[in-house]
Amino acid sequence: MIIAKLISTCLGIGYIRKGAGTVAAFIGCIAWYFIQVRGVNALFDLITILVITIFGIWSASVVEIEWGKDSNRVVIDELLGMCISLFLIPAELKYIALAFVFFRFFDIVKPLYIRKAEVLPGGWGVMADDVLAGIYSNILLHIVVKMSF
Incomplete structure (x- = not known):
């Protein structure tokens, strides 16, 4: 259970009371940039x-037993969503910043069937909505990148 908590909270980020998902997404942007x-x-x-x-x-499936469905402490899904948002996008700060804005928009507002993905059982539902938010963000970013050249 300890390892599942460390992973699902992104090494404790999920324990931040307000804005843990935003912090996890932001740290994901920073890490992605330095890796790229x-x-x-x-x-x-x-x-x-x-x-x-x-x-x-x-x-997310393991911690759901103790924390309940889609606990706000689980932020590994935001990290995943940011990685998907930035996949095959140039490692330029302007695109990374835009990816952050797009992803947080889709993750918070949950349009275009994103909310429906949350009904999947266990960790699948926790991760699926952020996968979709990341895919939508990535598509928009590819359009922006193509228009920039």
């Missing part, structure tokens, strides 16, 4: 997203 400027490739990024997804589903 080191020149990693898309395969590394994809593997990172898959690992976060697997551990996120598992840990």
